[in-house]
Amino acid sequence: MGRAAHIASVFTRRFASGVVRSRLGTSPTARAELARQTRLAFEELGPGFVKLGQLVSVRPDIFGADLVFEMAKLRDSAPPMALEAVERQITRSLGGGPDRVFASFDPEPIASASVAQVHTATLREDYRPVWGDVLPGGAKLAVKVLREDAARLMAEDLAAAGALLGALRRVGLLRGSGADALLEESARSLASETDLRNEGRSADRFAFDFRDDPLVFAPRVVWPLSGPAVLSMEHVEGWPVCVPDAAARAGVDSRRLAIHGAHAFMRQVLELGRFHADLHPANVFVTPDGRISYLDFGIVGELSRDEREAVAEVLAGIVYGDADRALRHSARLGVVVPPHKVPKLTRDVAALMERTMGSGGRDVRHFGIGLLRLLSSSGVAVPVGYGLLVKALVTVEGVARSVHPDVDIVETAKPFVTALLARRALEPARVLERLPDAIDAAIRVLADAGQAS
């Protein structure tokens, strides 16, 4: 059977199964089941589709929320490539085989995925990284090696996938006409991900951004042992956050780390304007000394200062149940609601806030998915950055709660929101405008305190 016929047969079988299991309904449960079957089909079809699925999972602006969150569960694993192929890639990239460029090299991979696989090795001599302490000779490394045929295989599968996007649109899992945009995005992403140096640079930037945080770090990159097809980084000992029991057994305070991890994410979004946009429980490690390491910097979101302020305003709207404020400032992030739709959408978002963020406890996941659904059903286009951000917030809450269930990520956002908006309030023109009233208020505050004491 040819590849195209195989792809068609897998999808037909999976969709048939989805339709039967969901009893031909169009309810949220039926949509979720169809999304699950689509994810299983993508897993079954291998590397090219896994990559496409990963791209779907970071484009809530194009795809329905059910499919986006289902695709985030894709397991990216593939049979390991032969050792000879690994040696060829290392020799081609670094001018010598693994035995020559590393002090030692383990031929057994520790992870094997669609684009690359990872081996451990030992550093031959001391290396001063772009940021952080010197890595001593003998340090353990994680060496990521790109599959020899990764680019070609994925390009072929992505081409075959183009036709399938039309089918997804027909069954309601794909909105609008964003398929072409997705394929263009896929080609760009393919070019970026098949040059591992991009990932290394993002890791360096992250290490620099968090240089003042002793609890958060990124592995140090060894640049003389890296190239487009090989990335040598410090090996991080520890456990992925998705297995919190292991960290707890080692005496790590998981609740403190979960709160700090959420705090670190808010800092990325609201203070630094660069955030890890492909967070996954397997991409965040807890180390035996109680620190958090982010791994896999394939997708990084960026926000300008104005966008960060708008995000802060939207978050303030969410915290205070102020749907009007949240929607008004969403417009600054590109979510443009036609005037005649504003009253109804505001009422709907307020009701959603009451259900998911009210006195019964905050549930960012249901709020985020609900918000994207409301915008979609109102015919409001969601820009890619906004969608990525909502999804990242939902994922961070999921990761933090998988470590400790009572973490409230909205609470962790408060200090950043306060600082960001207060800074804006302190711009000279605004200060001049508000100064007389503020002086009166300050005198009142101090006088009240004096009387009370």
Place this chain on the structure above:
Amino acid sequence: MTPEEFVRALAAWALVHEVADDGWKAAVARGSDSAAGAGPGPESFVDVLSALVAREKERLKAEIGSEPGGDGAGMGPGQEAIRFEIAELRGRIEALQASVDALASRGQAES
């Protein structure tokens, strides 16, 4: 004077007058607890300003208390950023050097 400089100046003042009165401490607590400029009134403005100044004061205290030495210690944020950009450039050159060496050794092997 930029907003950051204004806050830093207030923070320096607060650091020197470390024993703050209860009114200011209460404003800091309220400001830290509010999500930000949420209220339009002048009291809210004073609260968030107090919280911002308190945070900057703690940052100043940490800066003053830290010993020189180590990675980037004793440098201003601007100097650190320049140092990072240069180091980042060094990383790029080292990776390029590895690729050039690999090409050269491939050429030697083929000839």
